[in-house]
Amino acid sequence: MERRTLLGRLSWQLGEVVATRPETARTKSITLDLPGWRGHRAGQHVDVRLTAEDGYRAERSYSIASPPEEAPRVTLTVERLDDGEVSPYLTEELRVGDKLELRGPIGGYFVWEAEMGGPLLLVAGGSGIVPLMAMLRHRAAAESTVATRLLYSSRSLEEVIYRDELDRLVKRSAMLAVAQTLTRAQPPGWTGYSRRIDLQMLREVAWPVAQRPLTFVCGPTPFVETAAAILVELGHEPARIKTERFGPTGEKHDGE
Numbered sequence: 001m002e003r004r005t006l007l008g009r010l011s012w013q014l015g016e017v018v019a020t021r022p023e024t025a026r027t028k029s030i031t032l033d034l035p036g037w038r039g040h041r042a043g044q045h046v047d048v049r050l051t052a053e054d055g056y057r058a059e060r061s062y063s064i065a066s067p068p069e070e071a072p073r074v075t076l077t078v079e080r081l082d083d084g085e086v087s088p089y090l091t092e093e094l095r096v097g098d099k100l101e102l103r104g105p106i107g108g109y110f111v112w113e114a115e116m117g118g119p120l121l122l123v124a125g126g127s128g129i130v131p132l133m134a135m136l137r138h139r140a141a142a143e144s145t146v147a148t149r150l151l152y153s154s155r156s157l158e159e160v161i162y163r164d165e166l167d168r169l170v171k172r173s174a175m176l177a178v179a180q181t182l183t184r185a186q187p188p189g190w191t192g193y194s195r196r197i198d199l200q201m202l203r204e205v206a207w208p209v210a211q212r213p214l215t216f217v218c219g220p221t222p223f224v225e226t227a228a229a230i231l232v233e234l235g236h237e238p239a240r241i242k243t244e245r246f247g248p249t250g251e252k253h254d255g256e
């Protein structure tokens, strides 16, 4: 469906900020209460709209981090870009009790529901973990035992979003494995990967091609393109590799 047609049907609604939580030095989770929320599926996003006093408006897309099971509460996790227009406001200025205008849920392609099965391969770069976290949280809430592997690339340990929660999810589910790579700085004794995602790493972490995993890749555009190209090179079916690019809003991304 045309994005314009779809968005025409979605109306803007006001959510009240009921909680905020720093995840890392640069990222914050914002939980909104949305009384009119029609529910969402893990992997979908919303558009957020800010209006200045002079009427100037800026709109950006943010993935939903919370699972459908938490509706009508919806949590977003936003990374602050220092020279950005919207993300510094959301991470630094927005307070509990404030109202935020948004519309959604948007996107029917980059979604996973427990009934879709697996095995599941999730590949995240930086804040690209957000929609994949919604999938992992949904998997846990639905008590799904779908065999799942996450490969998560961050610059440093301090920049790993949801670090403790990922550890807890792994402890809770024998069918979930998380592999991490830290591309810029590694703490002493680090046992994970220490480089950008490459063919050898994906060969080691991804499910064997014969198991026909369902794959979701999310992150900055170059990260997503590299990871998806490697997976295809390894022999994975392109139709089972779904991608979401967190480029600047307005740029074309899959799922629209």
Ligand SMILES: Cc1cc2nc3c(=O)[nH]c(=O)nc-3n(C[C@H](O)[C@H](O)[C@H](O)COP(=O)(O)OP(=O)(O)OC[C@H]3O[C@@H](n4cnc5c(N)ncnc54)[C@H](O)[C@@H]3O)c2cc1C
Pocket (backbone or CB within 6 Å): 045, 060, 061, 062, 063, 064, 077, 078, 079, 080, 081, 083, 084, 085, 086, 087, 088, 127, 130, 131, 220, 244, 245, 246, 247, 248, 249, 250, 253
């Ligand atoms: C479907 C979708 C889902 C998204 N989900 C999330 C999410 O869950 N969490 C999140 O933090 N962001 C997410 N984004 C990115 C988000 O929409 C904004 O692009 C981001 O917050 C920057 O907005 P800004 O107004 O602060 O910066 P802008 O004023 O738009 O840009 C400031 C500068 O940063 C560059 N820039 C803009 N966006 C990015 C980016 N994503 N990465 C690197 N450089 C960039 C611009 O080119 C510019 O130089 C998502 C994007 C899409 C398309």
